[in-house]
Amino acid sequence: MRRRAGVGAIQKHKIAQEKYKDKGNEIQENQFEQMTKQLEVFRINLEDFATKHKNEIRKNADFRRQFQEMCATIGVDPLSSGKGFWSVLGIGDFYYELAVQIVEVCLATNEKNGGLISLSELRTRLIKARGQGKQHQEISMDDLICAAKKLKIFGSGFSVVSVGKGQYMVQSVPGELSMDHTAVLHQAASFGQAYASVNMLRTQLHWEEQRCSRALDHMLKEGLAWIDLQEPTEKRYYFPSMFTACINSK
Amino acid sequence: MSSEVEWPWQYNFPPFFTLQPHKETRVKQITAWKALILDYCGVNKICSIDLRETNEMSLFTNAAINRTLESSALLVILEELQNSGNAIPMDKQRQRWEIYWHTLEEFSQIIYNYVMNSNSLDMVLTIFELTESDDVANEEFYKLNSDVFIKVLRVLEKDNKCELILLEDSQGVKFF
Known part of the structure; x- marks a missing residue:
């Protein structure tokens, strides 16, 4: 005859369960403690690393690029906050400083280029303004793009536009450039001339005449282009931001 | 007359010789022209400009890029110079102007x-x-x-x- 489970057995079972649970908790706590310890070690190491290489971060453009890549792979943006953990690295500070300097250069040259500047001119001017120290000189294009992109948070006032062949321009006036306008800049840049025209765009981009003149006239209205009516064959739209003599002027 | 004027970058920029339609750009253009004219006249001791003779002046004609400032554009610039006390028309047709490189x-x-x-x-x-x-x-x-x-x-x-x-x-x- 099958005996029913007695009160004793149930109690025994319960106690066993509780013991398992306790053990489980203990293991979990151990693991958590270990993880915390590991994180702590990681943080200390990273801080050590940062303090040790703080100068490297500011000085070495390659190092910064690699660090950026590393952070991107593990899904961390060291620029997202100037506070807390990542701030000890000084990476954010470096780019904030750069971003402020970019704004300064853009404002200073707005008078002649209407708020559009090539990244290479920006870099030359920035380096000149930053002074003679070696760590001030080694600013890479990547650094600039990275810092300039951060300025997007101010709305459409700042944007980085690719104009092909690894060339970039930074726009610092309100009013976003459309795909068409970017394509116009692209054409002007790729011909090594500082201008574009309806004919050029029709031939190169196979656009309708209307589309060409609408894009060009828009850039005229935005103050990014100047018009030249003295070429016998066509109206030319010049971009001071691409005109060598303008780039090299004070 | 040999000029020791340091030409600004705009002097080699073809559209500088076409009056700009966009207001802000035009202000920049006129400001640059005013400075250039006064500089040029001061260096070369030129006290008057005749709108009918501007083709012969290197100030208004850059042969290298084949551009000449249109006289209608020059008139606008001269009127701006008049506003700042740097020029005065000498005849009713506003063709001859006295230029003062200082007021x-x-x-x-x-x-x-x-x-x-x-x-x-x-x-x-x-x-x-x-x-x-x-x-x-x-x-x-x-x-x-x-x-x-x-x-x-x-x-x-x-x-x-x-x-x-x-x-x-x-x-x-x-x-x-």
């Missing part, structure tokens, strides 16, 4: 300071020696056209700082 008031200060510093107060000086002699070769008013120079002296005369003595064959002035 008459600025010139009057410069000349008066020069006379004071050279201890020439209370002396009769000729306008010729004040504008043509080697003594003033480095002064801003050297080679200033005598008509313009007399206009400047009229400004000083109003303030009782000088008295003009205009005779038929000689023009003199006494400062005090």
Whole structure:
């Protein structure tokens, strides 16, 4: 005859369960403690690393690029906050400083280029303004793009536009450039001339005449282009931001 | 006439010679033209511009890029120069203009300071020696056209700082 489970057995079972649970908790706590310890070690190491290489971060453009890549792979943006953990690295500070300097250069040259500047001119001017120290000189294009992109948070006032062949321009006036306008800049840049025209765009981009003149006239209205009516064959739209003599002027 | 003007970058920028339709760009363009014209005239001691002769002036024609400032555009710029006291039309058609690379008031200060510093107060000086002699070769008013120079002296005369003595064959002035 099958005996029913007695009160004793149930109690025994319960106690066993509780013991398992306790053990489980203990293991979990151990693991958590270990993880915390590991994180702590990681943080200390990273801080050590940062303090040790703080100068490297500011000085070495390659190092910064690699660090950026590393952070991107593990899904961390060291620029997202100037506070807390990542701030000890000084990476954010470096780019904030750069971003402020970019704004300064853009404002200073707005008078002649209407708020559009090539990244290479920006870099030359920035380096000149930053002074003679070696760590001030080694600013890479990547650094600039990275810092300039951060300025997007101010709305459409700042944007980085690719104009092909690894060339970039930074726009610092309100009013976003459309795909068409970017394509116009692209054409002007790729011909090594500082201008574009309806004919050029029709031939190169196979656009309708209307589309060409609408894009060009828009850039005229935005103050990014100047018009030249003295070429016998066509109206030319010049971009001071691409005109060598303008780039090299004070 | 050889010019020692340092051409600004705009001088080689083809659209600089076409009056810009966009307001802000035009302001920049006119500002640059005003500065260039005054600089050029000051260096070359040019006191007047005739709109009908601008093709011959390297100031308004850049042969290298085959561009000439249109006279309608130049007229707009001259009117701006007039607003700042740096130009005055000489005829009703506004074709001939007097150009002052300093305003008459600025010139009057410069000349008066020069006379004071050279201890020439209370002396009769000729306008010729004040504008043509080697003594003033480095002064801003050297080679200033005598008509313009007399206009400047009229400004000083109003303030009782000088008295003009205009005779038929000689023009003199006494400062005090």
